[in-house]
Amino acid sequence: MAVATSDTVIAEEGASLKKALRRAERRRKLGAFSLTTPLLLFVLVFFLFPLAKMFWLSVANPVIPQYMPRTVQALKDWSPPKLPPEAAYAAVAKDLKQARKEHTFGRIAKRLNEEAPGSFTLINKTTMRIARIDHGPWKAALIKIDKKWGDQATWRLLKRQSSPVTADFYLTAFDLRYNQQGNIVREPSYSQIYVPLFVRTFWMSALITLLTVLLGYPLAFWLTSLPDRTSNLLMIAVLLPFWTSLLVRTTAWIVLLQDHGVINNILVWAHIVSDQHRPKLIYNQLGTIIAMTQVLLPFMILPLYSVMRGISPSYLRAAISLGARPALAFWKVYVPLTLPGIGAGGLLVFILSIGYYITPELVGGQSGQFISNMIAYNVQQSLNWGLAAALGTILTVSALLFYIVYNRLVGTGRISLG
Incomplete structure (x- = not known):
């Protein structure tokens, strides 16, 4: 009986010693981690966060969804090759009128022009002239302002830019672009940068x-x-x-x-x-x-x-x-x-x-x-x-x-x- 009691005491002391060693090891690791915390925070704030921000900027596409929400909604179910319905033209007219009041149409024009040169003039001209038109039919009114509103390429561009994320910047970085049919093609050799x-x-x-x-x-x-x-x-x-x-x-x-x-x-x-x-x-x-x-x-x-x-x-x-x-x-x-x-x-x-x-x-x-x-x-x-x-x-x-x-x-x- 005494031998059994002694074995039990030894086992309990061994378990207590192991727990003490584990606690000491945890304290040591915690102390070592606390010493590296300033460095980890520095790397997180000044290295990882800017890299994450840079990556997000490379795919973020907030301009059209933010400033042309009616157009985004109207084009949600549209697909080429036919032109969008009258409701889409009306949505563009209302969005551009609202953008003129809020002085944000320049951002719309700049973003579209980055993907399709010439869009800056199209948006600015349409914004200025559509403000003087009070009622539809908007399809005829927009096409009268500029024939590009009757071109599928313009609507393909708006449809593509309706997504809050985009790969367009990476396509440009690899000298790729969308053609008139919406397919990805390589830029001509004289245009590659x-x-x-x-x-x-x-x-x-x-x-x-x-x-x-x-x-x-x-x-x-x-x-x-x-x-x-x-x-x-x-x-x-x-x-x-x-x-x-x-x-x-x-x-x-x-x-x-x-x-x-x-x-x-x-x-x-x-x-x-x-x-x-x-x-x-x-x-x-x-x-x-x-x-x-x-x-x-x-x-x-x-x-x-x-x-x-x-x-x-x-x-x-x-x-x-x-x-x-x-x-x-x-x-x-x-x-x-x-x-x-x-x-x-x-x-x-x-x-x-x-x-x-x-x-x-x-x-x-x-x-x-x-x-x-x-x-x-x-x-x-x-x-x-x-x-x-x-x-x-x-x-x-x-x-x-x-x-x-x-x-x-x-x-x-x-x-x-x-």
């Missing part, structure tokens, strides 16, 4: 990334081979551009690269080129590549340097002592060990490149601008925030996909030179 800009952004960013690797790798390797004091001093020179405004650095490149700038003057002075045949180094793709390579080079050097510092020089000496030539030992032994640095630096430089704005804007001219410059144009000048949000979302998703690919390759150690 965004797909060529995306292609240009990605290939120029890839080239800039490659150039930073070619320039940064030897420099990082040389820095690791120097004594610590000298290496630290030169590393300050690498970091020095971070202490200078990006605008100042880009302006300096304008001074260097312009037609009568420092570089061209030196080429003429050295009789490498004639004064009449100065090379065009700025306001084109070459200017963007040169300036961005210099601006982003430290972002490649730093990851490479941090990885190379952890590689022991004895690895190369061991390979050479076993009979390998220095170049082969460097390629087969040293370079594979630096691939994580190349991957991290390449990913960082590439993602920064595709979203760069100031440098392409100042030195890129017409042929050297990136998709970010078109996003800024839609935000600041054309005020087409939906299209800007769609372009920004595509750019964000592209960057995320590149990160996933990098993580799959480098994170699992799959990158190698064979």
Whole structure:
């Protein structure tokens, strides 16, 4: 009986100890979570919420449902190819009259004109003239004001814009549009804007990334081979551009690269080129590549340097002592060990490149601008925030996909030179 009682006490004490350990573990996790709460709130407010807002703007379509509710209701059951009934024309007339009173017809005209150029004039003219008409028949009255009201394309547009969400901004971002029959078609090659800009952004960013690797790798390797004091001093020179405004650095490149700038003057002075045949180094793709390579080079050097510092020089000496030539030992032994640095630096430089704005804007001219410059144009000048949000979302998703690919390759150690 005493043995049973002792076993029971031991079991109860064991259970109590386990509960105490679980409570201590919960308190530890709660304490750790409370320390990260400010960071989580910061990420939520200043990163996730703006991304969610950007995505919503890229599909939101509130203008027509909000300012033409009668038209939306009248077109609910209408389907082409026949023209809508008289009730739909009457709904348009009443909505435009109401929009004129509330001074909102400009928003209607702007939204429709974003999808079908010429709609701005149609809505403004109709709004002004329909106010002087007191009674129907509205179909004849609207067609008399403008023959487009007898065109199915106009009603297809209104029907399509009646939905509170739309994919129109993404279609425009991929240079697609609706034709007169309501089918999705590609823009003619001479009218395509965004797909060529995306292609240009990605290939120029890839080239800039490659150039930073070619320039940064030897420099990082040389820095690791120097004594610590000298290496630290030169590393300050690498970091020095971070202490200078990006605008100042880009302006300096304008001074260097312009037609009568420092570089061209030196080429003429050295009789490498004639004064009449100065090379065009700025306001084109070459200017963007040169300036961005210099601006982003430290972002490649730093990851490479941090990885190379952890590689022991004895690895190369061991390979050479076993009979390998220095170049082969460097390629087969040293370079594979630096691939994580190349991957991290390449990913960082590439993602920064595709979203760069100031440098392409100042030195890129017409042929050297990136998709970010078109996003800024839609935000600041054309005020087409939906299209800007769609372009920004595509750019964000592209960057995320590149990160996933990098993580799959480098994170699992799959990158190698064979």
